[in-house]
Amino acid sequence: MKRRDFLSGLAGLGAAGLAGAGDLLAQARGNRSGLSRGPASLEAADRVTARSKHPERWGVQLYTVRDRMADDVRGTLEAVAGMGYGEVEFAGLFDWTPEQMRSLLDDLDLRAASSHVGMNVIRGEWASALDAAEILGQDLIVLPSLPGDARTADGLRALADELNRAGEVARKRGLHLGFHNHGFEVTPLGSDAGGDGTPASRPLDILLAHTDPAFVSFQLDLFWTVDGGADPLAYFDAHPGRFLSVHVKDRTPEGRMVDVGSGTMDFRALLTVGDAAGMRHAFVEHDRPEDSMTSIRNSIRHLRGLGGGSGSGASPR
Numbered sequence: 001m002k003r004r005d006f007l008s009g010l011a012g013l014g015a016a017g018l019a020g021a022g023d024l025l026a027q028a029r030g031n032r033s034g035l036s037r038g039p040a041s042l043e044a045a046d047r048v049t050a051r052s053k054h055p056e057r058w059g060v061q062l063y064t065v066r067d068r069m070a071d072d073v074r075g076t077l078e079a080v081a082g083m084g085y086g087e088v089e090f091a092g093l094f095d096w097t098p099e100q101m102r103s104l105l106d107d108l109d110l111r112a113a114s115s116h117v118g119m120n121v122i123r124g125e126w127a128s129a130l131d132a133a134e135i136l137g138q139d140l141i142v143l144p145s146l147p148g149d150a151r152t153a154d155g156l157r158a159l160a161d162e163l164n165r166a167g168e169v170a171r172k173r174g175l176h177l178g179f180h181n182h183g184f185e186v187t188p189l190g191s192d193a194g195g196d197g198t199p200a201s202r203p204l205d206i207l208l209a210h211t212d213p214a215f216v217s218f219q220l221d222l223f224w225t226v227d228g229g230a231d232p233l234a235y236f237d238a239h240p241g242r243f244l245s246v247h248v249k250d251r252t253p254e255g256r257m258v259d260v261g262s263g264t265m266d267f268r269a270l271l272t273v274g275d276a277a278g279m280r281h282a283f284v285e286h287d288r289p290e291d292s293m294t295s296i297r298n299s300i301r302h303l304r305g306l307g308g309g310s311g312s313g314a315s316p317r
Helices: 010-018 039-049 062-071 073-083 098-108 119-124 126-136 153-172 203-210 222-227 232-238 292-304
Strands: 058-061 087-090 111-115 140-143 176-180 216-221 243-248 281-284
Touching: 058 062, 058 292, 062 073, 062 087, 062 292, 073 098, 073 292, 087 281, 098 111, 098 126, 111 126, 111 281, 119 126, 119 153, 126 140, 126 153, 140 216, 140 243, 153 176, 153 203, 153 216, 176 243, 203 216, 216 222, 216 232, 222 232, 222 243, 232 243, 281 292
Parallel strands: 058 087, 058 281, 087 111, 111 140, 140 176, 176 216, 216 243, 243 281
Antiparallel strands: none
């Protein structure tokens, strides 16, 4: 199953996700003052980074190299491992069985840490998805976007209930269910969104408030969080232990997605959150790279220069 099957309706989020988005990290590289608009988040950055470390292995969301995976799964994963990545996150297995994929990953000293599955899978094929995740050796299964019936406050609360139930099943099997945000989820829904006279919340805040931390984790997409007008460090500080993984993407001041290290985001600060935020995995991703293999090579070179993230032991080339 390909990721585009899971993301139907995502195109409609673009305008909402971009509306009102400030460049919170316009002068961030090497300067934490670019991480936020005010001193509260600077204090949050100091508290988080003072007790933290980078992830042990850098990972890549294989949606980035979907063009190469479609043509040559083995050759693509060999190249990924050769660059120094130690973990991968799947967005479909490209007609390989979980058993075949696990064997290949073991040969390459790559770990399948996570996968993206759609809400249709969680609602209808959850047991099979958990079976595959166990075979692959995953920690996480992540819902990559909101279903169409969860774009209101009431819909989000109903979705939270579904995620709690599915997450409880996953935890009994040693797995974590997570949710991945885009810009829409960190943008306020609008005044009186709940119909009860209370101020509107951001969709991500509603899901955080109504999901059980024992059963549901979150995957913060750093690019989309900033693009939607929010501060990633503020989320990490306000919800310790909830964000088991992140998507690592860079952003220009104008809002263009670029390879990690080619924009203005301060990954030294954003990725040294370690145990404080609960982060176990950091996956490089670029939604629409000009050259997918060059993009992930550029990104891991920058990340390895930050320290940590030893990968599989190979040197990037």
